[in-house]
Amino acid sequence: MHQSDRMSSSEQRAASSLAAVFAFRMLGLFMVLPVLATYGGSLAGATPLLIGVAIGAYGLTQAFLQIPFGMLSDRIGRKPVIVGGLILFALGGLLAAQADSMQGIILGRIVQGAGAIAAAVMAMVADLTREQHRTKAMAMIGMSIGVSFALAMVAGPLIAARTGLEGVFYATVILALIGIVLVIWVVPPVARAERHRDAGVIAASFWPSLRNPELLRLNYGIAMLHAILMASFVAIPLALQENAGLPRDDHWWVYFCALLVSFFAMVPFIIFAERKRQVKAVVLGAITLLVLVQPLLWLSANSLPWLVTAIVLFFIGFNLLEATLPSLLSKIAPAGGKGTAMGIYSTSQFLGAALGGVLGGAVFGAYGLGGVFACCAALGLSWLLIGVKMRQPAYVSSFRLPLPHELVRDEALLRRILAVPGVTEAVIVAEEAAAYIKVDTQVLDRQGLEHAVAAACNPDPVSPASITPHTGD
Template sequence: MHDSHSERMSGSETRAASGLALVFAFRMLGMFMVLPVLATYGQDLAGATPALIGLAIGAYGLTQAVLQIPFGIISDRIGRLPVIYIGLLIFAAGAALAANADSIWGVIAGRVLQGAGAISAAVMALLSDLTREQHRTKAMAMIGMSIGVSFAVAMVVGPLLTRAFGLSGLFWATAIMALLGIVIVAAMVPRASHPLQHRESGVARQALLPTLKHPDLLRLDFGILALHAILMASFVALPLALVEKAGLPKEEHWWVYLTALLVGFFGMVPFIIYGEKKRQMKKVLVGAVAVLFLCELFFWQFGNSLRALVFGTILFFTAFNLLEASLPSLISKVAPAGGKGTAMGVYSTSQFLGAALGGILGGWLYQHGGLSTVFVGCAVVCAIWLAIAVTMREPPYVTSLRLPLSAAAVADTGLVTRMLAMPGVADAVVVAEEAAIYIKVDSEKLDRTSLESLIESAPERAEA
């Protein structure tokens, strides 16, 4: 029994978390490496127009958004590994299709197919199967970090790879990375004895409707949709602005992104710490959206020299990294007990929809009005988001726990009521078919020992 409370992740948990984080990182690299280069290099493809280049940038988001939740549900039925292997093969096939394409339509088809390898829900579910409760947050954080790092690496490596091997070489590299992902899963990730039915890691049908009706969750879903729409649309315009306005050859763009991402990463850290420690996350969120809004206006009005564009890009990535890091943690704070997996499923579907819309919108705006129209369009999206973010409530500063229950405790009808009467417990729900209770707690106010003794005394009360 004591072993389950040991403070360090076991060897197999560490292997599972780092292996799956690598798979995630490789896949994200493949998605994002084209971002900084497609707007410039894509112009050489047959039939390329700005609107179609925008579609190629965002196309993966369409299939990803549609297939994300169904793939997760299928993985509950047929097992996580088959879904992950099939998804990575589909992704590699999409990359190979794009690598062989000589027209923009071929690249769009490849990106659509890449997105169809929608494995993130299955990867998250597998991670939950392979880690114990108290280490799950740590394991999820490793995946979150791997996504952040892969995004930064993609921004720098994408231009360097394309400079060396052209667009098709870039796509071949992403195909190879997807196949490497399969090798990593096969060689490194331990096998799960049986899939957990787990409300925090997968979409639960019962929780879907309440999630879609929850005003604060919807605000955050709109936020991630807007953030990725702004990102994709900005990357239809930024690489072109660097070439046209600043005269920076497309082969040199990597150092702009490297500088912006490094400064942006370290720039956001104090704000995250301040928001969490001082419990001022709403202020931090609204502030970052406002900075993003000002960035787009800055690009529109002053983005005419290299210095201005580099400065704007640094500010943009500071705000972007801050929002990208804080939105998921806000989702897990706001989601009702036992509803986190479902809330995250809807959230990532919104994120991919935003990427698709942003690419399409950015390309269309550029085609019909040039660079400044794209920046104005992004500023409008930001302004709408700002109006929505201002109305959100300060989130509860709570973490989620899932504790196993004995059969007698599951039958104890008064357990939730007594639990909610404890200081520090914000929400609780018993899920009988999992023989578990999901609790949202404020760890600064909660006495963990009395919580556990309350659960242990439940059977005695039920018998009495």
């Protein structure tokens, strides 16, 4: 393998350290989910509604600040924004750890959510990696999120069993401080922050993304998925403790088993979705599973074996959708608009989390466990009715191709690129001196694409390694 085909040591360090920073923050946010309903009930002012608000409160500030913070990082640099966000996250954890009322917990969660560093981290990954390795680096971030969620479901109950709810929040502070150390001393410096349309939000792409009906369906879907998750964590821990009789200190093994089984169960479906090009069928099937498992969660609440089975099925559906939807977005998003589409998608996710916490708490207070599961079923059904109308996506990969400045306004080059078999979409962005291209890798004439670009760049042809398509999935 040629040296350029491997990530450099600097790229590996950047990708792994930023993935760890992202994972530590998400671990801190998620650790609270399985314990807040069972440990927070003894706090002053605790009601089902306020417990639900506390569970989802981080989503509100996260939703409104992540895109502005990403744009701010374009102006003042990535590291100051990321470090500032982690400081806010640590302060929120301290507030929540020292709170003696549910209102204090809510305030802490709101401040934690204000440390919205996701967009800045993604942009920094793009700054520190070459085009041909960027997808691998982004995949490391995606994997770190999945791992952090799984660890949080187990670590939260284990920590709370020994140190109480405040110990969980102190753990989030420690994780934030470790993240700050990594950003300052381990993550390589960025020579010059640039805007990357596949990793950051571009104002000119914002309204086209909002008007795209396929992206709107996806944004609604991710909002409903996280609304269902947050509402469920108002009810599931209480069902395990009060109905099935499992002490709250032992909840960790339920989540461990559920996540372990769900991981292995979802892999064949992901492979089937991509290889057989059946992502729409897999997504609709997973949504249907989420809808159908809600009555099972309610009916099995008094039987621990059946309740654990229902929780396993819930996580199979949830994790399958969580893994598949970003891949679907990368297929749907227009060339040069993936970063903006992802920013809106993430904002929708966090708004859904905030909505789900409030809904779950309010419905539990009024109608109990059955009401929460019925509400989740209704949310899932609304998504299914909207999702069934989505188009079968084109199975394409996307990449960014730097161009010499003298070619950025060459309309003939754009026509030659679009004429290559397998190229489905292309756009040249003059201010970035780059082309964003989407291709069907199964029919792409790679040699033809190389020749099209090399002919325009002659006598200094582009290296084939720099234009080898790589997926954004």
